[in-house]
Amino acid sequence: MHEAETVADLLVEFRDFLGRDWPSRNAFHAGVERLIEGRDAEFLLGAPDADSPPSGVCQIRYRFGVWIAGGDAWLEDLFVRERARRSGLGAALVEAAIDRAIKRDCRRVELDVNAGNGAGRALYERCGFSSRSDPAGEDDLLMRLRLPDAP
Numbered sequence: 001m002h003e004a005e006t007v008a009d010l011l012v013e014f015r016d017f018l019g020r021d022w023p024s025r026n027a028f029h030a031g032v033e034r035l036i037e038g039r040d041a042e043f044l045l046g047a048p049d050a051d052s053p054p055s056g057v058c059q060i061r062y063r064f065g066v067w068i069a070g071g072d073a074w075l076e077d078l079f080v081r082e083r084a085r086r087s088g089l090g091a092a093l094v095e096a097a098i099d100r101a102i103k104r105d106c107r108r109v110e111l112d113v114n115a116g117n118g119a120g121r122a123l124y125e126r127c128g129f130s131s132r133s134d135p136a137g138e139d140d141l142l143m144r145l146r147l148p149d150a151p
Helices: 001-016 025-037 089-103 118-126
Strands: 043-045 054-065 069-078 106-113 132-133 141-144
Touching: 001 025, 001 043, 001 054, 001 069, 025 043, 043 089, 054 089, 054 106, 069 089, 089 106, 089 118, 106 118, 118 132, 118 141
Parallel strands: 069 106
Antiparallel strands: 043 054, 054 069, 106 141, 132 141
């Protein structure tokens, strides 16, 4: 299976896990292909062991931030299939995303997580992220990790 298909299929599973039915499977596949072609996004795949197929995906988006005078990374999606949870795969994907951001000279990594997602919040906090409430009053928390040498 082509890597883009694997990524899109995992993101569709994530959509289903969230109880949503949109965007369509075709839209996910087209969107992943589009992002892979550009320079501003990366997808990381992971498996709980060397003998297993990919069971987790992490999407990172990059941009330049004038207020930080440097690169900025957004951890947009992190999903691990249920059978691979609690294997360390989620933490490994977050750490890999942080490493990728550092290699791209980013000064921080940000993400949002649903306030009710205790396991997700705990994972991000273990990886060094801190949180603050969403200024728009939504149920999501903005989490941030300042990277080495960042002001």
